[in-house]
Amino acid sequence: MAEQSFNIPVAKPWMDDREVAAASRPILSGWVTQGPEVAAFEREFAELVGAPHACAVANCTVALHLALLAVGTRPGDEIITVSHSFIATANSVRYCQATPVFVDIQPYTYNMDPLRIERVITPKTRAILCVHQMGMPCDMASILEVARRHSLPVIEDAACATGSELRWQGAWEKIGKPHGDIACFSFHPRKVVTTGDGGMLTTAHPEWDKQFRMWRQHTMSVPDTVRHGAREVIFESYPALGYNYRMTDIQAAVGREQLKRLPEIIARRREVAQRYREGLATIPGLSLPHEPEWARSNWQSFCVRLPDQCDQRQVMQDMLDAGVATRRGIMCAHREPAYQQEPWSCGKGPGNCNCPSGTCAELAESEQAQDKGLLLPLYTQITTEEQDYVIARLAQACARAGAS
Numbered sequence: 001m002a003e004q005s006f007n008i009p010v011a012k013p014w015m016d017d018r019e020v021a022a023a024s025r026p027i028l029s030g031w032v033t034q035g036p037e038v039a040a041f042e043r044e045f046a047e048l049v050g051a052p053h054a055c056a057v058a059n060c061t062v063a064l065h066l067a068l069l070a071v072g073t074r075p076g077d078e079i080i081t082v083s084h085s086f087i088a089t090a091n092s093v094r095y096c097q098a099t100p101v102f103v104d105i106q107p108y109t110y111n112m113d114p115l116r117i118e119r120v121i122t123p124k125t126r127a128i129l130c131v132h133q134m135g136m137p138c139d140m141a142s143i144l145e146v147a148r149r150h151s152l153p154v155i156e157d158a159a160c161a162t163g164s165e166l167r168w169q170g171a172w173e174k175i176g177k178p179h180g181d182i183a184c185f186s187f188h189p190r191k192v193v194t195t196g197d198g199g200m201l202t203t204a205h206p207e208w209d210k211q212f213r214m215w216r217q218h219t220m221s222v223p224d225t226v227r228h229g230a231r232e233v234i235f236e237s238y239p240a241l242g243y244n245y246r247m248t249d250i251q252a253a254v255g256r257e258q259l260k261r262l263p264e265i266i267a268r269r270r271e272v273a274q275r276y277r278e279g280l281a282t283i284p285g286l287s288l289p290h291e292p293e294w295a296r297s298n299w300q301s302f303c304v305r306l307p308d309q310c311d312q313r314q315v316m317q318d319m320l321d322a323g324v325a326t327r328r329g330i331m332c333a334h335r336e337p338a339y340q341q342e343p344w345s346c347g348k349g350p351g352n353c354n355c356p357s358g359t360c361a362e363l364a365e366s367e368q369a370q371d372k373g374l375l376l377p378l379y380t381q382i383t384t385e386e387q388d389y390v391i392a393r394l395a396q397a398c399a400r401a402g403a404s
C-alpha cells in the first residue's frame with residue numbers, strides 16, 4: 001500500500017461558528033419550526049435566484065413530489081426525465097404512481113439530451129423533469145422549446161444547482177428564477193450549501209406557491225404564526241390530503257448563514273475546477289466535463305471520464321489507498337433493482353424495452369457515464385497541495401491501468 005500522506009474526502013460542508021450562532025437564535029427564541037427564520041430564508045433565497053416565490057420544505061425529494069403534484073401528475077401519467085440521476089428524481093415520479101420515461105444524456109454535460117425528448121412524448125405525458133446534474137445547467141432553451149410546443153410544464157431538479165447560472169436572453173441568471181415552471185433545490189451536505197437536510201421550491205406561479213405551503217403542513221387552513229398571534233380563538237381545518245414536509249427554523253437559520261457565503265463558495269469552487277482542468281489536461285485519454293458557453297456551473301461535482309483501458313474500480317481503489325476519496329459516475333435508476341422490477345420506460349415506449357436487465361441500448365450514454373465517470377474531491381477548503389496530490393495520484397493510477 002502507498003504511503004498515506006493525505007486524507008482527502010470527496011466533499012466537505014463549509015460551516016463554522018457563524019452557523020452555530022445562527023442555529024442558537026431559534027433555539028433560544030423558543031420558535032423552532034415554520035416561524036420567522038423559515039420565512040426569512042425563503043425571502044432571501046427568492047431574492048438570490050430572482051424568483052417571485054420560494055417555499056422551504058424538508059428536502060429536495062419532497063420538493064419534487066410537490067412540484068409533480070402541482071402540475072397535476074396523476075396515477076398512470078408519464079413524466080419524461082433522466083435515469084442518470086440520484087434515485088430521488090425517479091422516485092418522486094413514482095410517489096405519484098406515475099411512470100418515469102427515461103431519455104439519454106449528452107455525454108459531457110451529463111444532462112438530458114433535448115433532441116431525444118420529442119419522440120417519447122405521448123398523450124399520457126404530463127411533464128418534463130430535467131436535472132441540472134452536478135450543478136451544470138441544462139440546455140433550458142432547447143428543452144423549453146419542445147415543452148412549449150407540446151404545452152408541457154417543465155420542472156427543474158436543481159438539487160445540485162444553487163448558485164449555478166444560465167445565460168438567458170443575453171443576461172446571466174441564476175438557476176431557480178425559474179426558467180421552467182418550478183425549480184427544486186436541495187440543502188443536503190453533499191450539495192454546495194447545506195442545512196443538514198432541506199429543500200426549496202421556486203416558481204413564478206402564486207397559486208402553486210400557495211398550494212406548496214398548504215401541502216407541506218397537511219393543508220392546515222390556518223398557519224401556526226396566525227393562530228399564535230390571534231386575539232380570538234381560531235379552529236383550523238384540513239380541506240385536502242397533505243403532508244408533513246416542513247423545514248425547521250433551526251435549519252433555516254443555518255441556511256441563511258450559508259447563503260451569505262454562497263458567492264465565496266462558488267468563486268472558490270470554480271477556481272478549484274479550473275485548476276483540475278489545467279492539471280488534468282495532460283493525462284492521456286482522460287476527458288473533462290464540458291461547460292457550454294451559456295452556462296456557469298457551481299461545480300457541485302467535477303466528473304472526469306476515465307480512458308477506455310482504465311478499470312473504474314481499480315482506479316478508485318488506487319486513489320483510496322493513497323488517501324483520496326472519489327465516487328463513480330452518477331447512478332442510473334433503471335439499473336437498480338427498485339426499477340428493474342417496476343414500471344419505467346425508455347425511448348422504446350412504455351413496456352417495450354427488451355434489453356437485458358441492468359442495461360438499455362436507449363440509455364447507453366447514461367450507462368457509460370456511470371461506468372466511466374469519476375467524481376474528484378472538490379470543496380471550498382481543499383488546498384492547492386491537496387489538489388495537486390489528487391491530480392498526481394490520478395495520473396499515476398491511469399498510467400498503471402494503461403500499462404497492465
Ligand SMILES: *Cc1c(COP(=O)(O)O)cnc(C)c1O
Nearest residue numbers: 059060061086088159186187188
Ligand atoms: C441530492 C439530489 C436529490 C435529493 O435531494 P434531497 O434533499 O437529499 O432529498 C434529488 N435530485 C438530485 C439530482 C440530487 O442530486
